[in-house]
Amino acid sequence: MIGILIFFKSHVLAVTLSADLKTLEAETLPLASFLFAQLDPMRVGWHNKPNGNEFKDLQPNEKKPVGSLFVQLRPRKFEGEYQLALRILRDGPHQFLRIREFTDGKPLNHKRYITIPFEYLIGAIQGGALRKLFPNDHVEFGGWRHQTTYGWETTELIAKSFTKTGKHTFPQEVYKQGETVTIPWNSLRSDLELQPLAVREPLFIKKDDSGLRFAFYRIQPGDTLYSAVVIRFLGETKHYIRSQNASDLLILNGLADAHQLSQGQLIKIPLEWISPEYLHQVPSIYRNSNELNAEAKNTSPQRQSPTDVSQPPVNKLYQSSIISLR
Numbered sequence: 461m462i463g464i465l466i467f468f469k470s471h472v473l474a475v476t477l478s479a480d481l482k483t484l485e486a487e488t489l490p491l492a493s494f495l496f497a498q499l500d501p502m503r504v505g506w507h508n509k510p511n512g513n514e515f516k517d518l519q520p521n522e523k524k525p526v527g528s529l530f531v532q533l534r535p536r537k538f539e540g541e542y543q544l545a546l547r548i549l550r551d552g553p554h555q556f557l558r559i560r561e562f563t564d565g566k567p568l569n570h571k572r573y574i575t576i577p578f579e580y581l582i583g584a585i586q587g588g589a590l591r592k593l594f595p596n597d598h599v600e601f602g603g604w605r606h607q608t609t610y611g612w613e614t615t616e617l618i619a620k621s622f623t624k625t626g627k628h629t630f631p632q633e634v635y636k637q638g639e640t641v642t643i644p645w646n647s648l649r650s651d652l653e654l655q656p657l658a659v660r661e662p663l664f665i666k667k668d669d670s671g672l673r674f675a676f677y678r679i680q681p682g683d684t685l686y687s688a689v690v691i692r693f694l695g696e697t698k699h700y701i702r703s704q705n706a707s708d709l710l711i712l713n714g715l716a717d718a719h720q721l722s723q724g725q726l727i728k729i730p731l732e733w734i735s736p737e738y739l740h741q742v743p744s745i746y747r748n749s750n751e752l753n754a755e756a757k758n759t760s761p762q763r764q765s766p767t768d769v770s771q772p773p774v775n776k777l778y779q780s781s782i783i784s785l786r
Contacts, residue, residue, distance in 0.1 A: 490532055491610075494592040496585055497671030503532040503573065504589035506612060529578035529621065531589050537570045544568065547670060549580055578621070583651025584671050590621060590652065603644040604654055608635040623647045650732075657731065660738050663693065665731070674728040675738075685709060685718040689727055695735025705733065 490503035507528045535544045545556030562574050578586060591597065596607040606618060615635065619628040622643050630641055645655060653673050659665055663675045677689055690696070690706050710718055713727055721727075731739075 492592040492595075494588050496533075496588050497667060497669065499669075499671075500533060500536070502585070502589065504578075504593045505530055505532070506610070508612065529589070529593070529617075530575050531578060531581055531585060532573040532575050533585075534573050535568045535570050539568065539570070541568065548576070548582060548585060550582055552582075555580065582672075583649060584653050584673075586621070587652035587654050588671075591654070599654075599656055600642050603642040604648050605640055605642050607640045608637050611637060613637075618643075622649060622652070624649050658739070659731075659734060663729075663734070663738055668728060673731060675731050675734050677727045677729065679721045679723060679725040679727060681723050683721060685715070685721060685727070689729065693729060693735055693738055694733050695737070 490505035492505075493501065493503045496502050507530055533548065539547075541559040542553075542556045545559055546552040549555045549558065558580065559568075559574075562576050568574075578589070581589075594606060594609050596609060598605050604622065606622065613635070615630045615633060618641075619630070620626045622628075624647060628643070628647050632639075632641070635641060648654060657665060657673070659675050663677055665673060665675055667673050675693070677693065679688070683689075686702070686706050689709065690702050694702070694705055696702050696705065706718055709727065709729065710716070712730075715721075
């Protein structure tokens with residue numbers, strides 16, 4: 461009889477533990493997968509109830525919990541903690557010890573996924589995760605159009621994920637599934653790389669090997685880094701700042717000598733440095749909400765606002781390079 465009771469209790473305990481494990485897995489189940497920089501498979505999901513020490517600071521003190529997003533990724537083969545942190549974490553050089561927290565002290569394994577809180581990741585990875593997590597989001601006149609997709613979404617979570625301050629005020633406190641809201645361009649985080657950008661020739665935009673967007677220039681005969689790139693494209697007039705920019709471009713492009721450039725060599729330049737005369741806004745996309753509301757009043761019922769901006773008219777009007785339209 462005692463043996464039967466012990467067996468029964470053990471069986472009940474095993475079933476309970478199994479149920480608890482399944483519940484925990486459901487709370488942390490990835491919702492979508494994506495390929496970052498055409499190289500690294502990643503998964504994004506939402507923690508219903510943050511667990512573990514690494515998530516304790518992600519739960520706010522408000523009565524209505526925000527929850528927390530996470531991304532799961534794998535280190536590259538032979539990649540160490542420091543290299544991984546440099547590649548994926550904000551302020552990577554000073555955050556690399558957190559990799560051990562995310563792996564629970566286990567050695568890195570390129571076949572094993574690591575779960576990392578959303579807010580620690582670089583903006584480009586966050587942007588890719590948000591695109592996949594919210595597949596109905598897209599570029600809209602005046603900003604980024606977000607559609608409420610899940611029952612657990614809150615305005616606090618959306619503000620924290622998409623906006624610069626993380627405390628953006630929305631027209632409504634609560635949005636039901638299917639309802640949409642436009643986040644203005646001046647509130648949207650630029651590091652998410654969701655904005656459509658355009659540069660004039662001879663510059664063009666593309667993502668580098670790390671998955672980050674840069675402007676690129678192809679060196680022509682007689683070009684120097686200082687005159688052909690810094691002075692021409694950066695628009696800075698102060699000599700000492702130009703010298704700093706030239707030094708930074710050397711490091712960014714892995715160059716040892718600014719005077720030893722070969723014809724056809726590509727130089728990548730941070731988009732934030734480009735002079736306004738070599739940047740231009742995609743027509744209609746950046747108009748503010750007041751202009752759009754005024755236009756909507758004069759629009760006939762038969763006319764519909766275009767939602768597909770994958771082929772904007774700018775290509776017909778300007779010689780420009782555009783990236784990241786949706």
